[in-house]
Amino acid sequence: xxQLVECxxxxxxxxxxxxxxxxxxxxxxxxxxxxxxxxxxGQEREDVATIDSDDVATYIESVKGRFTVSRDNAKNTLYLExxxxxxxDAAMYDCESCSVSPCDVLVVDAHQxxxxxxxxxxxxxxxxx
Numbered sequence: 001x002x003q004l005v006e007c008x009x010x011x012x013x014x015x016x017x018x019x020x021x022x023x024x025x026x027x028x029x030x031x032x033x034x035x036x037x038x039x040x041x042g043q044e045r046e047d048v049a050t051i052d053s054d055d056v057a058t059y060i061e062s063v064k065g066r067f068t069v070s071r072d073n074a075k076n077t078l079y080l081e082x083x084x085x086x087x088x089d090a091a092m093y094d095c096e097s098c099s100v101s102p103c104d105v106l107v108v109d110a111h112q113x114x115x116x117x118x119x120x121x122x123x124x125x126x127x128x129x
């Protein structure tokens with residue numbers, strides 16, 4: 001059974017940092033395109049970052065230079081390091097496996113229904129100004 005479990009969310013002041021984790025069970029995560037999505041209340045879901053099987057990462061413009069996605073293959077775990085957080089980064093974040101090539105934020109975001117395979121329940125990130 002495939003499971004993705006996120007953790008690491010919390011409340012942080014604007015300008016602060018958080019690192020989210022996504023533990024994958026049921027398959028080898030480094031063979032898959034993994035995307036980090038977020039959704040704020042009243043907003044559409046958006047794919048903020050992806051990482052492919054070669055550890056090539058892509059990001060949406062609003063998080064470039066602030067967010068870094070990585071993986072630890074030994075732990076079958078992915079991470080989303082978030083720095084210089086802004087109030088607009090507040091959202092529920094979750095990780096999702098994708099069947100798509102290229103593993104790119106714009107491609108995944110545009111074809112969510114077709115490419116998303118499994119996802120976790122998410123972890124909440126709250127930013128105070």
